[in-house]
Amino acid sequence: MEETILDAFQQNGLSRRAFLKFCAATASLLALPPAAAAAMAEKLASTPRPTVIYLSYQECTGCLESMTRSFSPTIEHLMFNNISLAFNDTLQAAAGEAAEAARKEAMRKAWGKYILIVDGAVPLGAGGAYCVAAGQSAVDDLRHAARGAAAIIAVGTCAAFGGVPYAAPNPTGAVPVSEVIRDRPIINVSGCPPIPEVMTGVVVYYLSFGMPALDRQGRPLAFYGNTIHDRCYRRPFYDEGRFAHTFDDEGARNGWCLYELGCKGPVTYNACATLKWNQGTSFPIQSGHGCLGCSEPDFWDKGGFYRPLPAATGHWARGEVLGGAALGGAVVGAGMAMLARSHQKANAAKTAKEVGSQPQKEDSHEH
Amino acid sequence: MKALDAIPIRPAPSPAANAPALLQEIAAALDALLLSGRRHCIDLGSLPLSPADRDLLRETLGTGEVRMELEALGNSRIEETGVPGVWWVRHSSEDGILLTESLEVCHVPEIVPAGTTDIAIGLQRLRQALALRESGGD
Known part of the structure; x- marks a missing residue:
């Protein structure tokens, strides 16, 4: 007979409470509703x-x-x-x-x-x-x-x-x-x-x-399922149009939004902002550095970790990025100016990409 | 060290953003608990909560009559808030790291009552101890 997961738990002398706690912690990790934690407990108990x-x-x-x-x-x-x-x-x-x-x-x-x-x-x-x-x-x-x-x-x-x-x-x-x-x-x-x-x-x-x-x-x-930006604790500053412009300015010291320092949070889907790293201690933005976007395709070739987001990169439709990131918040005044700048940067980055990296990539696939 | 200390770092306080909505959710869940006995659980780890949010939650919910500690796979604290039926549950690992923190809306959290299998195992142990006593053992 194949050994099930609950067998392994009981052999280790663990109680039902310990098992429920394990399931609660894991379900919380998986962002499952509590009812699913119970279903998970049952399923894990009978799965080889x-x-x-x-x-x-x-x-x-x-x-x-x-x-x-x-x-x-x-x-x-x-x-x-x-x-x-x-x-x-x-x-x-x-x-x-x-x-x-x-x-x-x-x-x-x-x-x-x-x-x-x-x-x-x-x-x-x-x-x-x-x-x-x-x-x-x-x-x-x-x-x-x-x-x-x-x-x-x-x-x-x-x-x-x-x-x-x-x-x-x-x-x-x-x-x-x-x-x-x-x-x-x-x-x-x-x-x-x-x-x-x-x-x-x-x-x-x-x-x-x-x-x-x-x-x-x-x-x-x-x-x-969510972007870093959507779950970022610095999001209220973004919505208020308060940004750090260099790594040692007033805004950086005040812990304001790192969008203008190249943070890729708005186009990066990952759980860093909620799960965090090193046993829930922190994540890059909390440590004062923008998101590199490492969980997205081609993050290495997106034109620079410190360049503010060009509107269109990789598979992201331009409207989607601007709609989600810039227009989503209450963007007024300074925010609109920033939007205009990111349009320019988008075009510049797009041109750079077409001229620079594309042909090299095609070469490499001919092997 | 001195030079570093001299740099003024003043994280601006974030406003309470999510706590008011959470309190509304708790009120609705209490309504449902009274009407149909349905339990509800809010996972605090999946929401961005600023210190102001936490303060507002703590202040509004207050402290209740029951405080429990659970020792299973590490420590857990289960506290009733000042609003009966609302429990603040914190599960930590054996290394003391917070695994999950939630607000449970129910009569008593599911993890508290003893499980049938555990009771049966405990009973077996008790019977063995009694038998050992009767047979003149220790």
């Missing part, structure tokens, strides 16, 4: 512990570093109570041929049922030679592993959207997971790195309810 295979390709291990610092639920909790982490080349004790054999065996046993977590972009250039482990290229490895997966979680902006390896001029021909695998459900958990609790939260959500509702970038709406 699934096998999880965690594969790393073109990545810096920052995502795993982040994930191991999750405090709710902790990675230990996940590994010992909720999942059976069958393969992760960084966390496991085995190495070399023993590790590869353990992975093959785990995949064979749970074929068709395991959750595949992919961390990092996949290089297609030079026949996949830029990323090879145990004699197999990342792209071949991913294709094989995906065939046996029930679902794939693309962790980090590299796996979700290509991230830094994909940035112009993309010398290795890197692509996101979704460009290699098209016949399996993929959940994109973007961020550079993603918030640790978002990564563990998505795994627990998948175990409880299956596929979460996704936005058009394939990201779970529970975490990526």
